[in-house]
Amino acid sequence: MTPIAYFKLQAKNLFRDYKTKTSTIDVVDGQSHYAYDAKYFDIDAIFVDFDWDEDDFSLMKAQHTIAILAGFRKWADLAKASGVELEFAKLLFDHQDKMNAEEWAVYVAHAEHDNKTTFDAEARLEIYKQVVLRDDGPRSQFLDYRLMGKDVLA
Numbered sequence: 001m002t003p004i005a006y007f008k009l010q011a012k013n014l015f016r017d018y019k020t021k022t023s024t025i026d027v028v029d030g031q032s033h034y035a036y037d038a039k040y041f042d043i044d045a046i047f048v049d050f051d052w053d054e055d056d057f058s059l060m061k062a063q064h065t066i067a068i069l070a071g072f073r074k075w076a077d078l079a080k081a082s083g084v085e086l087e088f089a090k091l092l093f094d095h096q097d098k099m100n101a102e103e104w105a106v107y108v109a110h111a112e113h114d115n116k117t118t119f120d121a122e123a124r125l126e127i128y129k130q131v132v133l134r135d136d137g138p139r140s141q142f143l144d145y146r147l148m149g150k151d152v153l154a
């Protein structure tokens with residue numbers, strides 16, 4: 001599966017999870033809320049963290065969310081990325097439990113500052129592999145939005 005096809009699948013899975021919503025009434029406050037029978041993503045956390053409107057979510061917004069989780073500003077940036085950038089984005093997405101896109105951006109910005117350089121895509125990929133993918137690599141301080149391991153999402 002190509003990286004673009006993989007990310008399209010993730011966006012579709014996120015949107016499928018969204019479509020499992022049912023309206024419920026909270027017995028404590030009497031307010032109407034949505035509940036999700038999600039299979040792939042923590043929908044509640046995504047709506048809170050990304051500040052999406054639960055009544056106005058679309059496949060396009062799901063694509064945007066996946067692009068952000070893969071380290072891009074928007075889906076169009078992901079769609080026109082190079083092969084190396086897509087390889088790295090897939091690793092970043094698949095290992096968000098170790099270091100998410102925000103943590104990586106901070107890490108690499110510090111490394112570039114300390115070394116007075118700007119790393120190209122190949123260098124960033126190699127640094128990521130050496131720092132994050134090692135057995136004793138970091139554990140993210142933030143939420144992994146996936147409900148199950150990457151094997152289920154493929």
